[in-house]
Amino acid sequence: MNNFETNSEATAEPVATTDLLVVGAGIIGLAHAALAQQAGLSVTVIERDHRAVGASIRNFGHACITAQHGEIYDMAQAGRRHWLDFAAKAGFWAIESGALVVASTETELQVLREFSASRPEGQVGVLGAEEVRARLGRENTDGIRGGAFLADDLRVDPRTTVGSLATWLNGQDDAAVHFNTTALGFGAGTGRKARVETSRGAYEADQVFICVGHDVDHLFPALAAEHRITRCALQMASAPAPESTTIVPAVLTATSMLRYDAFTRMPSAPALRAEVEAASPELLEIGANVMFTQRPDGTLLLGDSHSYDLAQPPFLAENTTDRLLRAAARVLDVDSLAVAERWQGIYASSDVAPVLVRDIAEAITLVSVTSGIGMTLSFGLAEANLAARPLTTATTTR
Numbered sequence: 001m002n003n004f005e006t007n008s009e010a011t012a013e014p015v016a017t018t019d020l021l022v023v024g025a026g027i028i029g030l031a032h033a034a035l036a037q038q039a040g041l042s043v044t045v046i047e048r049d050h051r052a053v054g055a056s057i058r059n060f061g062h063a064c065i066t067a068q069h070g071e072i073y074d075m076a077q078a079g080r081r082h083w084l085d086f087a088a089k090a091g092f093w094a095i096e097s098g099a100l101v102v103a104s105t106e107t108e109l110q111v112l113r114e115f116s117a118s119r120p121e122g123q124v125g126v127l128g129a130e131e132v133r134a135r136l137g138r139e140n141t142d143g144i145r146g147g148a149f150l151a152d153d154l155r156v157d158p159r160t161t162v163g164s165l166a167t168w169l170n171g172q173d174d175a176a177v178h179f180n181t182t183a184l185g186f187g188a189g190t191g192r193k194a195r196v197e198t199s200r201g202a203y204e205a206d207q208v209f210i211c212v213g214h215d216v217d218h219l220f221p222a223l224a225a226e227h228r229i230t231r232c233a234l235q236m237a238s239a240p241a242p243e244s245t246t247i248v249p250a251v252l253t254a255t256s257m258l259r260y261d262a263f264t265r266m267p268s269a270p271a272l273r274a275e276v277e278a279a280s281p282e283l284l285e286i287g288a289n290v291m292f293t294q295r296p297d298g299t300l301l302l303g304d305s306h307s308y309d310l311a312q313p314p315f316l317a318e319n320t321t322d323r324l325l326r327a328a329a330r331v332l333d334v335d336s337l338a339v340a341e342r343w344q345g346i347y348a349s350s351d352v353a354p355v356l357v358r359d360i361a362e363a364i365t366l367v368s369v370t371s372g373i374g375m376t377l378s379f380g381l382a383e384a385n386l387a388a389r390p391l392t393t394a395t396t397t398r
Contacts, residue, residue, distance in 0.1 A: 015189075016044065016202070017203070017204050017205070018043060018044040018203065018204075018205050019036070019043065019205065019206050019391055020032070020033065020041050020042070020043045020207050020208075020209070020391065021044050021194075021203050021205035021207075021208045022045045022046070022208075022209050022211060023045075023046055023196065023208065023209070023210045023212060024045075024046075024211035024212045025045050025046075025047035025049075025162070025166055026054055026162060026211060026213055026374070027056040027165075027374060027375055028211040028369060028374055028377075028378050029045060029047075030045065030166060030378075031382040032209045032211065032367070032386065033045045033177075034082075034086055034090075034165060034169055035082065035379065035382050036386055037172055037174065037175045039386070041174070041391055042175070043169070043174065043175045044175070044176050044177075044203060044205070045169065045175075046178045046181040046182075046183060046198055046203075047177070047178070047179045047180075048180070048181065048182040048183075049179065051163065054213060055213055055346060055347045055374060056158065056375070057159055057162060058158070058343055058344075058345035059345060059372075060236075060301050060303070061157055061161065061293055061301070061375065062099070062153065062154075062155055062250040062291075062293055063079075063080070063083060063153060063155070063156070063375055064076075064099065064260065064373060064376050065077060065080055065152045065376060066099065066123060066124065066150035066152045066262070067099075067150065067252075067256075067260035067262045067263060068260070068261065068262060068373070068376065069261035069265060072355070074380075075380035076376050076380055077152070077380070078380035078383055078384070079378060079382075083154055083379055084096070084154070086165060086379075087156070090164050090165050092160060092161045093161075094155070095155055095248070096154055097155040097248050097250065098150055098151050098249045098250075099150040099153040099251070100127075100132065100136070100149055100150075100249040100250070100251050101147050101149075101252045101256065102147045102252070102253055103132075103145045103148070103254070104144060104253075105145055106145060107268060107271050107272050107275050108145065108272060109145050109146045110268045110271075111263060111266045111268045112126055112146070113126055114266040114268055115148065115263060115266055118262075122151065123150070123151050124149070124150055124151070125148060125149045125151065126146065126147075126148050127146055128146055129144040129146050131147070132144050135248070136247060136251070136331070136333075137242075137247060138333045139333070140333065143330065143333070150249075153249070155249075155293055157296055159295065178200065181198050181199055182199040183198055183210070184198055186208070186361065188361070188362065189204035189205075190204055192206070192363065193205060193363065194207070194208045194361065194362065194364045196208055205363070206391050207363050207365070207391055208363060208364045209365050209367055209385065210364065210366045211367050212368070213347065213348055213369075214231050214232075214346055214348035214349075214368075216229050216356070216368050217229060217310075219366075220366065223366065227352050227356050228351055228352050229349070229356070229368070229370055230310055231309060231310065231311065231312045231346050231347075231348065232306055232307070232347050232348070232372065233306075233307050233312040233344055233345070233346050234305055234307075234345045234347075234372075235303065235304060235316055235317070235320050235321055235324065235342070235344060236302065236304045236342070237321055237325065237337075237339050238295075238299050238300060238302065238339070238340045238341045239299070239325075239337040239338055240298065240299065240338060241294060241298050241299070241300050245294075247293075247294045248294075250291065250292075250293045251292050251293070251331065252289075252291045253291060253331060254272060254275075254276055254290075255276065255288045255289050256290070256291050258276060258284075280327075282323055283327060286305040286320050286323060286324075287306030287307060288304070288305055288306075288323065288327070289304055290303075290324060290327040290331070291304070292328055292331075299340065300337070302328050302337065303324060304324065304345070305320045305323075305324060306372075312344070312346055316342055316344060321339070321342060325337050325339070347369075347371075347372055347374060348368050348369065348370045348371075349370055349371060350370035352370070353370065354370060354371035355367075355368070355369055355377065355381065356368045356369075357381075357385060365385065365389065
C-alpha cells in the first residue's frame with residue numbers, strides 16, 4: 001500500500017512514502033484524499049483521534065450550496081457532483097433534498113423573491129404558504145407567509161458519512177487511513193519531497209495537505225493570528241420528529257437568511273434584520289440560525305447558536321437550547337420537542353476570509369475552512385487545491 005524506504009540523509013529509521021499525505025480525517029482532509037486517490041495517486045491520511053469526533057459529525061449534514069455567493073458558490077457547486085459520486089462509491093447516505101426556507105412575514109418572503117430573481121430560473125422557487133405547509137407535514141398554515149425551495153442543496157447523515165468515507169478509502173489500492181497517529185513536525189524530505197514526523201514514524205510525500213480545522217493555532221500560531229482565526233462554538237440538539245413527520249429538505253428560517261451571503265446581499269436584507277431585531281432579539285443575542293434536518297432514522301437535528309472566542313468553554317447554556325427549541329417547535333407547529341441529545345460543535349472562524357489555503361513550505365499546504373460551511377465546500381475546495389498543485393504517479397516508487 002505505502003512503501004517503506006530508508007532516508008540516509010535524515011534518519012536511519014524506516015520512512016513511509018506516498019504521493020499525498022493528508023493530516024486530518026475530517027471531511028476536508030478526506031475529500032482531498034478521496035479525489036487524489038481517484039486520480040491515481042497513492043494516498044495516506046493520518047488522524048490523531050481514534051475515530052471521527054469533530055466538526056464533521058457535529059453538524060446538520062447539509063451541503064448549503066445555493067445560499068453561497070461568488071467564488072464560494074462556484075466552489076460549492078463544483079463539489080456537488082463529487083458528493084453524489086462518493087456517496088455511490090463509499091455507500092453513505094446522500095440525497096438531492098434541496099432546502100426549504102420558511103417565511104413567516106412579508107419582509108422575509110420579499111427577500112426570497114429577490115433571491116429567486118437573482119438566480120437562474122428553477123434554482124430558487126418561491127412557494128406559497130400551502131406548499132410550505134405540505135413540505136413540513138403540518139396541518140395548517142398558521143404563521144407561514146410563504147417560502148422558497150433551494151433546488152441544488154444536498155443532505156448527508158453527519159453521524160455516518162465521514163466514517164464511511166474513511167473506511168472506503170482505507171480499502172482502496174494505494175490508500176491508507178491511520179487513526180491515533182499525530183503529526184509532530186513538518187520539514188523537507190528527500191529531494192523535493194516534504195517530510196512529516198508523526199507519533200508512529202516519519203512520512204515523506206510529494207504533497208502534504210494539513211487539514212486540522214480550528215486547530216491551526218496549535219501548529220502555526222503566527223499564521224492563525226494573521227488570519228484572525230477564532231473558534232466558533234455552537235449548541236445543537238436532537239429530538240424525535242413529531243409523529244408521522246418526514247421532512248426531506250433542510251429547513252431554514254429568517255435567522256438563516258441573516259447568516260448566508262446570498263441572502264444578505266438582497267435589497268430587502270437590511271429591513272429583514274431590523275424586523276428580526278425587533279421581533280426576536282433573543283435569537284440574535286445567541287447568534288441563532290434556527291434550522292433543522294432529519295436523519296435517515298427520523299431524528300431531527302436542531303440548532304444552532306454561535307459564539308466566538310480563541311478558546312471555548314465546554315459548558316452548554318440551557319437557556320440557549322430552550323430558545324432554539326421553541327423557535328423550531330413554532331416552525332413545526334408543535335407545543336414542544338423532546339430532546340434526546342445535546343452537544344457542542346466547534347469550527348474555525350475568521351473575519352478575514354471564509355477559507356484559508358496557505359503553502360507554508362515547499363509541498364506543504366495548510367487548508368482550513370474558516371466559516372461554518374466545511375461540509376458544503378469540502379469536495380470543491382479539494383478539487384481546486386489539487387488542480388493548483390498537480391502531482392503525477394511517477395514521482396513515488398511503488
